[in-house]
Structures are given as C-alpha cells and as structure tokens.
Amino acid sequence: MLNTATQAQTTVLPGPELARMVIDHMTTHCPGTEAGDWEIGQHPTDRTIGIVWRVGAAGFTQPGVRGTTLYRWLNSLKDAGFAVVVRTDMAVFGRPDEESATAWWLSVDRWFLAAGRHRAPVQRATPPKPTPSVTLPLKTRPADLKHYVTGEFPESVTFEYKPTGREVIANYPNWSERIPYPEAWLTDLAAANHPALSPEGL
Structure with a gap:
C-alpha cells in the first residue's frame, strides 16, 4: 500500500493524505464483519483521524467483542507505522465530558516509518532449543x-x-x-x- 522507497524518511501529518492512507489500510487489512465494522472521520480543527466502531449486521454485540476488534485494529495500524491511541472518551459522539468503561474508537495523528521496520530476519544455523x-x-x-x-x-x-x-x-x-x-x-x-x-x- 505504501511506497516506502519514496516515503522512508517522511512523516505524514493529519490531513487528506493521512486520511487516505488510513482508509486504504483499514479497507485492506481490517475488513468489517457481521459483528462490527468501522467508520472513519476527521476532526474539524486538528484534522486527526478517528476510527469508530459501528455495530455490524448481526446487531448487538458484547463489549468484549468490540474491545477485541478495536485492539486488533490498533495493533495492525501500529505495525503499519501509524501513531494511534485508544480513546475511551465520547468526544467523537459529541459528548467530550463523558467516559466509557471500554474503548469505542481510535485516534490517528500521523504516519511514520520506524527505523529498522523492514530489517531482514536473522538466519540461524541451528534451530533454537524449545522454550520451557x-x-x-x-x-x-x-x-x-x-x-x-x-x-x-x-x-x-x-x-x-x-x-x-x-x-x-x-x-x-x-x-x-x-x-x-x-x-x-x-x-x-x-x-x-x-x-x-x-x-x-x-
């Protein structure tokens, strides 16, 4: 998805380009399911990207399912170089002073390629001893x-x-x-x- 040859030293800040990159990543690596899907929006002032959980075709789901899915999205985005955090406040729903017991959305404020992300794996001459x-x-x-x-x-x-x-x-x-x-x-x-x-x- 990302042209690392031309963007290896680039940090992409909030804006239309970051939004496109997030949408491309989520579409490719985090497709929605019947349990739940995602919706992406952009903050009107700081332009950060919000990824919000939406109930899927199956209807009501347990909070643990939502949390597990958000956690997988979080790790997938981090692995791809996005600076992303979990949000428990309800600002994205117009209630900034309200806190939820578990997360409902993620916030992305930039993309960068961490040094060594594409380092070749170390070759071992002999298989390691199993870890007890x-x-x-x-x-x-x-x-x-x-x-x-x-x-x-x-x-x-x-x-x-x-x-x-x-x-x-x-x-x-x-x-x-x-x-x-x-x-x-x-x-x-x-x-x-x-x-x-x-x-x-x-």
Missing part, C-alpha cells in the same frame, strides 16, 4: 490484569523461561498478550513454578 513454559489457570480476577481496552480478565497466565529471562503472558478469552512489567505476585508465581523445580527438571 508453564500455564496456570486463574481462579480469581486480579485487578492489575484487567485489559485496558476490552475490560476483560485473563483466564490463565503462561510463564516462558528463556535464556535471556522470564516472560509473563496473560491469556484472555480470545487472545494472549505479554505483560512487560508483571507485579510481584506474578514474579513470585513464575519462580515457584519454574520447570527446573519439578521432578523431571528442564
């Missing part, structure tokens, strides 16, 4: 793991034990997401369940 991991179900709904977009709680957590360190992954009903800065209780839980502590070891 442990998945534990969550019987409670810890507040620190409530998703900031969908409002959902994870059903389980996965600990991946890599040579470079441990990774903590929250497993939500429809997707998983890495937790970059886990709370102390998660760190302790990961340490207590390290595969090296099991009778079989690593």
